[in-house]
Amino acid sequence: MTSAAIVTRFAPSPTGYLHVGGARTALFAWLLARHSGGRFLLRIEDTDQARSTQQAVTQLLEDLRWLGLNWDNEQLVYQSQRTAIYDAIIDDLIGKGLAYKAYETPVELEQLRREAEIQKRAFIYRRPKWTEGQIRKWEAEKRPHVVRFAMPHREFRFTDAVLEKEIVVAAEQVQDFVIRKTDGMPTYHFAVVVDDAQMGVNHILRGQEHLLNTINHIALQEALGYPRPVYGHLPIILNPDGSKMGKRDRDKKIRLCAQMQLKNTRQTAEQLAASAGLETEALQKWLSSTSQQLDLPEQLAVMRSIGLREADLPEILVHDFRKNGYLPETLLNFLALLGWSPGEDRQAMSMEQMVSLFSLGGIGKANARFDRAKLLAFNTDASAQVADGRLLAAMRDFLSVNPDSPLNSADDGRLLAAMRLKPGFHTLRELDSVLRFLFVADESIELEAKAVEKVLLKNQRQGLGALVDLLELLEKAETWTAAALETAVNQYCQQKQIGLGQAAQPIRVALCGGTISPPIFETLQFMGRQATLGRMRRCVGLVGDAS
Numbered sequence: 001m002t003s004a005a006i007v008t009r010f011a012p013s014p015t016g017y018l019h020v021g022g023a024r025t026a027l028f029a030w031l032l033a034r035h036s037g038g039r040f041l042l043r044i045e046d047t048d049q050a051r052s053t054q055q056a057v058t059q060l061l062e063d064l065r066w067l068g069l070n071w072d073n074e075q076l077v078y079q080s081q082r083t084a085i086y087d088a089i090i091d092d093l094i095g096k097g098l099a100y101k102a103y104e105t106p107v108e109l110e111q112l113r114r115e116a117e118i119q120k121r122a123f124i125y126r127r128p129k130w131t132e133g134q135i136r137k138w139e140a141e142k143r144p145h146v147v148r149f150a151m152p153h154r155e156f157r158f159t160d161a162v163l164e165k166e167i168v169v170a171a172e173q174v175q176d177f178v179i180r181k182t183d184g185m186p187t188y189h190f191a192v193v194v195d196d197a198q199m200g201v202n203h204i205l206r207g208q209e210h211l212l213n214t215i216n217h218i219a220l221q222e223a224l225g226y227p228r229p230v231y232g233h234l235p236i237i238l239n240p241d242g243s244k245m246g247k248r249d250r251d252k253k254i255r256l257c258a259q260m261q262l263k264n265t266r267q268t269a270e271q272l273a274a275s276a277g278l279e280t281e282a283l284q285k286w287l288s289s290t291s292q293q294l295d296l297p298e299q300l301a302v303m304r305s306i307g308l309r310e311a312d313l314p315e316i317l318v319h320d321f322r323k324n325g326y327l328p329e330t331l332l333n334f335l336a337l338l339g340w341s342p343g344e345d346r347q348a349m350s351m352e353q354m355v356s357l358f359s360l361g362g363i364g365k366a367n368a369r370f371d372r373a374k375l376l377a378f379n380t381d382a383s384a385q386v387a388d389g390r391l392l393a394a395m396r397d398f399l400s401v402n403p404d405s406p407l408n409s410a411d412d413g414r415l416l417a418a419m420r421l422k423p424g425f426h427t428l429r430e431l432d433s434v435l436r437f438l439f440v441a442d443e444s445i446e447l448e449a450k451a452v453e454k455v456l457l458k459n460q461r462q463g464l465g466a467l468v469d470l471l472e473l474l475e476k477a478e479t480w481t482a483a484a485l486e487t488a489v490n491q492y493c494q495q496k497q498i499g500l501g502q503a504a505q506p507i508r509v510a511l512c513g514g515t516i517s518p519p520i521f522e523t524l525q526f527m528g529r530q531a532t533l534g535r536m537r538r539c540v541g542l543v544g545d546a547s
């Protein structure tokens with residue numbers, strides 16, 4: 001006899017792009033299903049109407065596709081479209097006395113909470129003893145109500161497959177929880193239980209914030225006669241300093257940079273507020289707080305004022321990593337190791353290796369640390385090994401989310417040839433910024449003042465002199481290949497008794513404005529005779545005229 005196939009799911013609430021924590025949860029559920037030849041299902045938990053948006057769903061799906069976490073249900077399940085199903089079950093529970101309508105207003109509930117606080121006890125909601133008359137009156141008035149599950153007042157326990165221990169909640173701690181809200185929508189607790197059962201989900205992996213919710217879910221399963229799935233709650237992801245990783249980290253970085261800017265430039269908070277279009281008082285409060293956050297438009301306004309780019313902020317969302325040029329396979333490999341050890345100190349793994357090695361037992365109990373340096377090292381290693389076709393596809397994807405890059409104008413052949421000028425890179429963003437000079441108009445090459453001074457003007461304009469000579473030399477070059485140009489320039493260097501750098505650096509400044517470029521002769525070949533000579537002439541003209 002074979003045991004039933006493993007069915008897992010990922011059930012995000014669509015409130016924005018996918019967070020790395022969510023991606024890690026999805027990955028583990030996906031790996032568990034793929035490892036066992038089971039199924040991985042996707043469900044959209046959009047019962048919070050105020051916070052869920054269709055745009056967020058689209059973004060979520062795009063992130064999952066980018067990561068390659070494909071799901072097996074052809075029809076996506078949207079909880080918001082299943083209210084009739086939930087209502088029928090809730091009515092049935094009410095009929096059986098296992099759930100009931102509760103009529104307290106938010107103010108009354110707050111009052112109850114406050115009383116508990118004053119008496120220094122936890123607020124536990126238990127079914128009030130309303131009279132028939134009271135209920136009739138409220139019904140006649142159409143008083144808004146929720147539906148609560150009548151939680152059996154006994155101890156609940158379950159074994160967590162990741163924590164490998166029993167979680168026990170005492171009878172005094174359980175309470176009657178809401179299963180349908182005043183707006184008629186089911187709560188997360190209710191919909192999650194019904195849907196997991198109806199979709200045949202038998203293994204649930206999710207974040208630790210849901211650990212105690214599981215007690216509610218188990219109680220509902222028992223009342224509804226559903227089987228109990230295997231539950232595993234995943235370790236929390238922390239920053240290396242032990243703080244919880246989250247969107248806050250971006251705000252924190254903006255504040256730090258704003259504080260530094262004020263210190264270094266002696267700008268006042270008032271001036272910064274004015275240039276960002278914010279209220280001084282609000283900005284000051286934010287600057288001196290450690291917990292208060294700006295909302296997104298305010299963050300962007302401050303960033304603009306202090307010259308901080310989005311790419312400089314710590315990545316939190318999967319989309320941030322995509323936009324900053326990480327390869328999805330690297331991110332997955334890295335996320336897999338946040339809590340899971342495949343054994344034998346294995347680090348770099350392909351998706352196939354992860355699938356074959358994955359096991360629930362390999363997931364640790366300790367909180368995981370998100371080490372950005374390690375992720376960057378993974379990406380650097382992977383980039384050194386990536387084949388042409390994959391590299392091109394990855395770059396095209398990067399460019400699709402960075403439409404302002406001039407590399408978008410290149411055809412595949414040119415793009416790949418340019419990328420091959422600089423094999424090995426940390427991120428696609430870095431590669432993009434190193435290669436941009438190859439795809440922009442001459443006028444947008446800004447000659448960096450420092451580079452001009454150091455490379456061209458220092459020592460009685462020695463570099464500029466070399467550039468003029470080299471221009472003349474290259475104008476006469478018969479063959480425009482890296483090898484031929486290298487021979488010609490080397491001969492020049494020998495003749496002048498200078499090092500190669502003293503010839504290569506002036507050419508670099510002319511071509512890209514600074515002192516860093518891919519290997520110089522390959523770059524000249526890539527750019528071609530006309531473009532190279534054009535930039536050299538422009539540089540000689542600009543620097544010669546100005547000095």
Ligand code: GLU
Nearest residue numbers: 011012013045192206210
């Ligand atoms: N919608 C829930 C969340 O995003 C899902 C929790 C669960 O997996 O049960 O946190």
